[in-house]
Structure formats: structure tokens, C-alpha cells
Amino acid sequence: MTTELERATRGWLDHLRVERGVSAHTLRAYSRDLRRYAEYLLTIGVTTPSGVTEQQIAGFLASLREGSAEHPPLAAASAARTLVAVRGFHKFLALEGETTADVASAVAPPRPPARLPKAIPLAQVERLLAAAGVGDTPASLRDRALLELLYGIGARVSEAVGLDVDDLDLASDSVRVVGKGDKERILPLGSFAKEAVSNYLVRARPALAAAGKGTAAVFLNQRGGRLSRQSAWTVIQTAAQRADLPGHLSPHTLRHSFATHLLDGGADVRVVQELLGHASVTTTQIYTMVSVQQLREVFASSHPRAR
The missing domain is CATH 1.10.443.10 (Intergrase catalytic core)
Structure with a gap:
């Protein structure tokens, strides 16, 4: 790390430790994330926080997903966690007047693939x-x-x-x-x-x-x-x-099964939303994916020309 990047990183980590009371475990994780970030910046010729652009941060995020000779590719959730550290770092620098703008604020984290809720018959x-x-x-x-x-x-x-x-x-x-x-x-x-x-x-x-x-x-x-x-x-x-x-199996397995069985029985997704207490119907709609998957399985095993 260059002296200026190192100074800025230490300033943010000290802020988190002293003023925010962040745990030692979280500080170590953020430190590792920013060390990798600084290594990437140096490889593209960026030596100061003020020289970073939004496109370069997006490039760093892409490099996390692609991996390198030194680092294996990260899953979406791990890359998103690393981006949290980078965004927090740049937000701190902008608030402290170290940079003129928060260049990381518009960089969106990768979305992990939707996981189907586990339901049992x-x-x-x-x-x-x-x-x-x-x-x-x-x-x-x-x-x-x-x-x-x-x-x-x-x-x-x-x-x-x-x-x-x-x-x-x-x-x-x-x-x-x-x-x-x-x-x-x-x-x-x-x-x-x-x-x-x-x-x-x-x-x-x-x-x-x-x-x-x-x-x-x-x-x-x-x-x-x-x-x-x-x-x-x-x-x-x-x-x-x-x-x-x-x-x-977990207690949530029964909640997932409750929702899936209701939808399989013809319940409206907005009714299921109210029963589950979801703030958004988007959260509930993932259960419809379970039913669609079941339809595919039945179709594949039953239709004479499905395969």
C-alpha cells in the first residue's frame, strides 16, 4: 500500500474502532478487504484515494468475481461483503473532506442467485x-x-x-x-x-x-x-x-412448506404475503418458483414428449 492509501485506511479503521465500536473480528475482515482493494488500485496505477473513479471500483468488483492468480474468484455474497468495506471507506473519506465526492455510492453489489426456499411434501x-x-x-x-x-x-x-x-x-x-x-x-x-x-x-x-x-x-x-x-x-x-x-430441517422449513402448500392449493400470492407478514410481495413471490419447479418435474416425468 502507498503511504496515502495506508493513512486513509488506518483513519477509517480507527474511526470504526473508536467511534463506532466495531468488533475486532469485523475490523480484521475490513482490513483484509481494503488490502486487496489497495493491491488492485496499485496494479492499475492509482496511488491515492482521490484518484479513484466509479469505473475503477466497478472494475475491482468485477475482478473479485473473476479471480486472479493470487486470489480465487469470490461468490456474489462474498464480493458484496468486500464492496461494503470499499463503500464504507469512500463514504468516510467524502464526509471527512478527504475526497470531493463519494465515488463508490453508485456501485451496486452483485446479486446472489435466488435460492428456492426449502419445503417438504x-x-x-x-x-x-x-x-x-x-x-x-x-x-x-x-x-x-x-x-x-x-x-x-x-x-x-x-x-x-x-x-x-x-x-x-x-x-x-x-x-x-x-x-x-x-x-x-x-x-x-x-x-x-x-x-x-x-x-x-x-x-x-x-x-x-x-x-x-x-x-x-x-x-x-x-x-x-x-x-x-x-x-x-x-x-x-x-x-x-x-x-x-x-x-x-429447521422451524423455517415448516414456514416454507406452509407457503408452498398454500400456493400449490391455489391461494393468491398476496394472501400468502399477508399470512407470512412480508412487507413486499416480491419476497413472497420466490415461493411461486418452487411451484413452477414442481410443475416442471411433473411435466418432465409425465408428458410423453417432454424428453
Whole structure:
């Protein structure tokens, strides 16, 4: 690195450490990213931050994706993370008056390829739910109710474990959840989830609550406190092992399956958007890709002239 580039980089990293309280791990990552950035600038003859142009930053981004003899090509997500450091660096220099403009602000990060949400067929969902309800203990009744609810309303795991008893309205078959940004939504409760939750509230929750100091949480752990997100993960992984289901399942698997099965059944994407609590329908539309993929698979295996 040249003296001026090194001085500017150290100034930004010191700002992050002292004034922003950025962790040592993040500082090391940013330092590595900017070292690679400085190496690229030197190879194209740029020796000062003020001499950098938007086109050169775009060229650096392209070089990250292409790789070199010294560096393997980066995936879109890794290249985007490196660009975050470069953009933060140039924004800092512009705000401090070290440069006349923020030349990195208009350089867009690469978009990673859309990943299809993982959903499992209904038959596997039913096997999973049955495995969670093995036995008649308070914990098994709780686990069955939790998984029925995750699949029955498409809740995020944080929304499910965050439920309080007052959020349930079994008389009107509905449940109130608080999602991202503290946004509330009222969701319909199907008969299977309602039955599982009712059984848990009557036959299991009082026994679990007796071990604690009193909490309004719906789902309780063995000590009578609110069930954690980590424990909810354990519940579904244990049930998946009992059901001998392939792959790695998580609470979000049931949310994905909820959305995919609704769309497969003919539900409107905007209705699914409201049920999932997505701020934008664009987020929900990725689930339609799952259904299209399923259509392709059925077509390929069934149509006489598909292959």
C-alpha cells in the first residue's frame, strides 16, 4: 500500500474502532478487504484515494468475481461483503473532506442467485408432526402443539415462542403474532393446530408452569420459563430424526412448506404475503418458483414428449 492509501485506511479503521465500536473480528475482515482493494488500485496505477473513479471500483468488483492468480474468484455474497468495506471507506473519506465526492455510492453489489426456499411434501410434514407428538408427556404435547402451530399459521420461530396466552383466541380460531418491526397480524387457526394447542394448554402447560415463577408465555420449558428459539430448533430436529426424514430441517422449513402448500392449493400470492407478514410481495413471490419447479418435474416425468 502507498503511504496515502495506508493513512486513509488506518483513519477509517480507527474511526470504526473508536467511534463506532466495531468488533475486532469485523475490523480484521475490513482490513483484509481494503488490502486487496489497495493491491488492485496499485496494479492499475492509482496511488491515492482521490484518484479513484466509479469505473475503477466497478472494475475491482468485477475482478473479485473473476479471480486472479493470487486470489480465487469470490461468490456474489462474498464480493458484496468486500464492496461494503470499499463503500464504507469512500463514504468516510467524502464526509471527512478527504475526497470531493463519494465515488463508490453508485456501485451496486452483485446479486446472489435466488435460492428456492426449502419445503417438504405434505406426507413428510405429517410424519414430522406425528413424531413430535410421541407419548403423552407435557413436553410431547408441547412439541406437537408448537410444530402444528408453526406449520398451521406459517409463523417464524421467534413469533411462535414469543406468543403469550392472551394472543390466542381459540373461540374465534385465531392467533395474534408480532412479527418483524413489531408489526402485528391476526392469523386464522386451523382445526389441527387448534386441537393440538388446546390439548397442550389444558393437559400440559399447567404442569410445566408449576416449575416456574409464572409467565404469560404459551410455550414453556421444563423450568417453567419461556421456550427459547434454540429449544424450538431442537424440538424439530429431534422430531425429524424420529421420523427418519432426510436433510436438515429447521422451524423455517415448516414456514416454507406452509407457503408452498398454500400456493400449490391455489391461494393468491398476496394472501400468502399477508399470512407470512412480508412487507413486499416480491419476497413472497420466490415461493411461486418452487411451484413452477414442481410443475416442471411433473411435466418432465409425465408428458410423453417432454424428453
